[in-house]
Amino acid sequence: MKKHQVTIIDIAKELNLSKSTVSRVLTGHANVSIKTREAVLELAEKLDYQKNMLAIGLISKKTNTIGIIVPEFSSSYFPQIVIAAQEVATQAGYNTVFSQSNETYETEVANTKVMLANQVDGILISITRETRNYDHLKVFERKGIPIVFFNRVCDEMKVPKVIVDDFEGAFNAVDYLIKSGRKRIAHLAGPASLKISANRLEGYKSALRKNNMVIDEELIISYNLEVSKVKIYINHLLSLENPPDAIFAVNDPTAIEAIQIIKKKGLRIPEDIAIIGFSNDYASDLIAPSLTTVAQPISEIGSTAAQLLIEQINRDVSDWKAVTKVLKTELIIRNSS
């Protein structure tokens, strides 16, 4: 069915050498006569020889591959992180394999199994909004394969993590809304299972408290991040007896969806209602009105995570470090507030 692939044995036979010698040339080891070296190299080139990394990985127990698992790929957030991570990995001589968990626990588990089976040297992961059980991730620790979390982390595992200061970011956003005169600020929050949602919610509450404003639970809506649901919540909020004059959304896709819905309703942004998002996605500067948002150093998250992972890979299991890097956010004020 498949064509025969050329191996070092083919080269060895054709040149009347042993596979050892051919291997020596191809791996750049010393102690091979120039004649032989050149002959081998030439023939290898001629035959389109490519080393078989499966065999090499099998022997060396190292594949120079890192896995990246992200919950979704539809906003620009995760793709940007992946790009940055991949760049660092490539630089360090690692290949990357990545997969989406589609925000589904089962898929995430399946993905980790695949990565394990394919002998990745380490993984980078941002968990799904559903993930409550971490056994599939703890396996990596047990097997001595480094794991680094970013963005959505697992609290109970003592491994490197890269996050942003969600609390502070949210605090600053809400504090700014208050300072600019908003009286009733709603929060479209993410699921409580995610630490980032919880932290942003805390930041929101804290800013209200600090400014002596009441925390109206009616104005806090926690949802599962499915953008299609935003419409329901916006309708609900606007139909309240005492509707909000500002909305702080847990992320940019949510905020952007909100803007579109609110515009369609004929309300003015920011006059009637102000909106702030979180992350500074690519689209947030394009939409009209442009979105005020808490910017994350997205690329830095990816590159830092990859960096930490590679360092961990190069360390012996016995002295693994478990640093948590907390990156700063920055409030970017645009026209939606």
Place this chain on the structure above:
Amino acid sequence: MKKHQVTIIDIAKELNLSKSTVSRVLTGHANVSIKTREAVLELAEKLDYQKNMLAIGLISKKTNTIGIIVPEFSSSYFPQIVIAAQEVATQAGYNTVFSQSNETYETEVANTKVMLANQVDGILISITRETRNYDHLKVFERKGIPIVFFNRVCDEMKVPKVIVDDFEGAFNAVDYLIKSGRKRIAHLAGPASLKISANRLEGYKSALRKNNMVIDEELIISYNLEVSKVKIYINHLLSLENPPDAIFAVNDPTAIEAIQIIKKKGLRIPEDIAIIGFSNDYASDLIAPSLTTVAQPISEIGSTAAQLLIEQINRDVSDWKAVTKVLKTELIIRNSS
């Protein structure tokens, strides 16, 4: 350094069985007593056993992995294609490895080598704007590894391809501009090396010709798709003695950049100048004014390409097919025209 990974031999030893029997259980082969089967399964679970796909791939000469190489990942275009392709692949039991060539020929060549070395069962590729030499791709054919092109294809290779009707899409866009009264339509074209650029340019010219308008070479600017360069060309076009009243851009990122630049100059869109893009990227509906664009069935490109690749993988080399699927575009009229 690395912890010992549990193998079927570990399981065999612990249960006083041979590795053959353990293997038989794990691969689901018949002829194993229920007692043995259960014991093996239980122990495997307990020890977090994971099959080593390197070893299996080495034996079976199949990795159930397909590679995807795209030129860039910064607009939403390629990510969406990759998502769709990955979905089909996953469905069919294939893993995906992907990498960006960063629009650089050397990187593309390096990427193909890595994929070859990692024994992918097939690849999906959209070439860089620089790629003129196709030797690195022809190797796949020689080795009997299927290759499928999408979007940016290689004319001289007789393999499956998935493209959209760029000519027609461009024609319709320009024809529509003319019908709506535009007299001087500029074209921000892509590099001539890419078939898609050439086809879109042809569609543009053809629409002018059909409507008895002159083709003014001054209004045709071919550039390398680096969005940062757009400013120069817009400035140039607007400073012409007889500036254009419409711009047809080769893709959406270009059109979106143009909109921002033109807005900043204080010109009104579409009153002073109309803009049309190509692809219907995610952002094109968000920007103000929203972008009129030639929509491509993006997901369909990815899924079709993956489909074709998998079919090819399942065929014997001797009866490889080389179909070219041409998908239809659709002009989406929004506010920029």
Place this chain on the structure above:
DNA sequence: CCTAATATTGGGAACGCTCCCAGATGTTTT
């Protein structure tokens, strides 16, 4: 020209697995 180095090459185990071929044990048939 012979010995001792040194330079170059070959042989073979090992990596973890699958799969074919044989044994070993048990069961049914006449």
Place this chain on the structure above:
DNA sequence: AAAACATCTGGGAGCGTTCCCAATATTAGG
């Protein structure tokens, strides 16, 4: 009760490499 199966298990080769160690070839020193 012997012959003929069926069921289950073990042994071993092989996938393409690397790497250690031994073998051979080449060269230098005396």
